[in-house]
Amino acid sequence: MxxxxxxxxxxxTTLRTGGAPARMIDAHTTEELVDALREVWAGGDDWFVLGGGSNLFVGDEPYDGxxxxxxxxxxxxxxxxxPGHVRxxxxxxxxxxxxxxxxxxxxLAGVEAMSGIPGTVGAAPVQNVGAYGQETVQTLVEVELFDEGDENPVTVPAADLELGFRTSVLKNHYGDIAPRRAVILSATxxxxxxxxxxxxxxxxxxxAALGLDADQAVSIQWIRDHVLATRARKGMVLDDADPDTYSAGSFFQNAVVTAAFARTLPDECPRWPVAPDPNPVQVIALAEFTGAVPPLATSEPDVKVSCGWLIEHAGIGKGFHLPRSRAGLSTKHALALTNRGGASAAEIAELARYIRGRVSAEFGLEMQPEPVLIGVEL
Structure with missing residues (x-):
């Protein structure tokens, strides 16, 4: 072992917080990873897997697991x-x-707009990472998955992961445990x-993000180069020399709200309609079927709104920090909470609570953290 x-x-971790765990195992092969998981699960200890550490916010106390x-x-x-594709x-x-x-x-095209996103391939399906209109769900076929307590790994189609906006059945959302406790071994x-x-x-x-006309042609290398430059300007490409990148990326995820709630927000708040299910399923009990299929109920599609805009218009600008705190907003990106150098997890959590409360008071929206929190409360 x-x-x-x-x-x-x-x-x-890219937020640069967290004490040492009681035990650490490095798995360089799939066999080592499977053996380590089996041993940890058999012992009943607390555990978590760590990839690039770019989507974790870990508390200051040592992790007892x-x-x-x-x-x-x-x-x-x-x-x-x-035809014309490869896996x-x-x-x-x-x-x-x-x-x-x-x-x-x-x-090969399909993930070039997600250039510069930190982390590992195994983490991408967990929260369905995406950028500039591309998401993991668009190209993911299947994953090799090892469910906690099972004897052996299984191959699972992407549809079974219930991939949604920055979510899946594998993700621990703040305050909730993932519906499916499992570890991805590979992704196709x-x-x-x-x-x-x-x-x-x-x-x-x-x-729109790259300033291209509708009929303008570019190579996928051109897209990658310009996405990397765009992300770098926002401090979203890891750089040891830039404290704006000492973050977990967007700390709060852009909120998906009902169309009715979106109308309560200022017209200037950026928003994007969320595509409705193109193939809704209607189930009619056989005993209730009369021979006629009633029309499907229609509703307005949900709307994704910019939490970065809401933060700034709640009076919290880029570079904001609380007095005497070593945590602050990025000077380039209002959604990124950063460790300005030696900040504790408690300082970052205090800033997150303050920002969350200001947005809630101003706009009635409770923002949800995007990273997985371990040993931290907001």
Missing amino acids: PQVTPLPLKQL TVIRILTNGIETLASPN VRVQAGHNWDDFVAWTVETG FELEMVGHAERVVRGEQLR
């Missing part, structure tokens, strides 16, 4: 049943942006073989 001397979690670091690596190319199976510990860079170099994606030629960008949100 590859047990190692535990490192303080502040050295392994086992941390398993997923350090597996590798990409395998597979055949696809769909790739990627190990869970593989760096996400390294994977995206590989797809672009290989001429289906990507389009487009080569390196220029082509028209399909996604309206991506075109």
Whole structure:
């Protein structure tokens, strides 16, 4: 068993908080990862897996449990049943942006707009990571999954993960335990073989973010380069020299609200309609069926609203920090809570509570944290 001397979690998380766990295991292969999980589950100890540490907010006290670091690596190319496409199976510990860079170099489209997102491939399906109109759900085919307490891993289709806006059945949301306690061992994606030629960008949100006309053609390398530059300007590409990147990315996720609630917000608040289910299912009990199918009830689609805009218009600007606190908002991005250098988890939590309360008081919206919180309360 590859047990190692535990490192303080502040050295392994991008928010740079967290004490050392009681026990730490480094899993460099799938076999080591499976064996480590079996042992920890059999012992009944508290545990969690750690990839890139970019979506974790860990408390100051030492963690009384086992941390398993997923350090597996590798990409395998597979055949696809769909012409013009290829499938790739990627190990869970593989760096996400390294994977995206590989797809672009290989001429495969489907994840290039998610360039620069920190973390590992195994973490991407857990919260259905996305950027500029691309999301994991659009290309994910299946995952190799090991459910807690089971004998062996299983291959699970993407549909079984119930991927939604920054969520899945595998994610621990603040205040809730994930419906399915399991660890991703690998993920398989289906990507389009487009080569390196220029082509028209399909996604309206991506075109808008990159300033492209509807019929303007660019290569996937051009998209990657410009997405990385855009994210860097927002302090969303990890850089040891820039404290604005000492964060967990967007600390609060943009809220999906009803159309009626969205109308209570100022007209200037950016918003985007959430696409309704194109194939709604209507179930009619056989005993109640009269031979006629009633029309489906229709409703306005939900709306995604910008929590960054709400924060700033609640009077909390970029670079804000509480007196004598070493935690503050990024100077570039109002959704990123940052560790300005040596901040404790308590300081970051205090700032998060303050911002959350101000937005709630001003707009009646309770923002939800996006990172997984371990040993921290807001």
